Amino acid sequence: MIYTILLYSWIGLAILLFPILLRITAPYGRHTKSTWGPLVSNRWGWVIMELPALLIFPILFFVGDGPKTYVTWLFLGLWLLHYTNRTLVFPLRTRTKGKKMPLTIVLMAICFNGMNGYLNGYYMGFMADYGESYLADPRMMIGFAIFAVGLLINWQSDAILLNLRKPGETGYKIPRKGLFRYISCPNHLGEIIEWAGFAVMTWSLPTLSFALWTAVNLIPRALDHHRWYLKKFPDYPKERKAIIPFLW
């Protein structure tokens, strides 16, 4: 009962927050501001704020008494694949020496990742009931393909950005490879596609809530990044869109 109330409230909050986030620039990365309170190391901030998602989902999966099948193990594996990279690999690859982010952002992200880890992990551990035959279900196959495409776009785009800087550099350049030819933030687009695929594959409300939250977070961030690029670089490609090729 508490779970259901939390889940519907979480979805409602995402819908309410979207128009607000379109007007607020989240102050981390290139948009970092000291007016949001004390600052902490950017690299460690990333590790700490993503950790709840990496830990809570598997803990609830293992503690839960729901049926464990190849299908639920696969869902756990995909979650861990994404969050091991995001929590432990991505921060170590960033070239952000000396850069900071507000502690407020870290605390907000801990709540965000904690809630998503809880809602999705509890569902997979205690409630999900996928028989082995679900592996041949069209939702599983189509969703898996969407997830894989999203993951590859996200990883490729993150890698292009991280390779723009030589060791020791912390400034910004115009990315020109991969899907950056068409949009300013394919890393964000890839992540949105990825979790939309996970929602299709798992066909459940908690995973849909996470896909929704990802879009609510990352569409405003991509629009902010796009405006920032246009202002910062006079030679920024004018035909490039923010997050959807040729459209937006």
Ligand SMILES: NC(=O)c1ccc[n+]([C@@H]2O[C@H](COP(=O)([O-])OP(=O)(O)OC[C@H]3O[C@@H](n4cnc5c(N)ncnc54)[C@H](OP(=O)(O)O)[C@@H]3O)[C@@H](O)[C@H]2O)c1
């Ligand atoms: N699921 C979610 O809700 C969620 C929320 C947030 C982020 N994410 C994911 O987390 C990852 C990072 O997100 P983000 O918004 O922080 O990405 P970002 O702003 O694009 O930055 C990614 C990394 O690349 C560097 N970088 C970006 N643009 C650059 C440029 N033009 N020249 C040189 N270096 C550049 C950044 O350095 P600086 O830090 O110095 O800018 C940072 O280290 C993405 O894959 C995103 O999808 C997911």
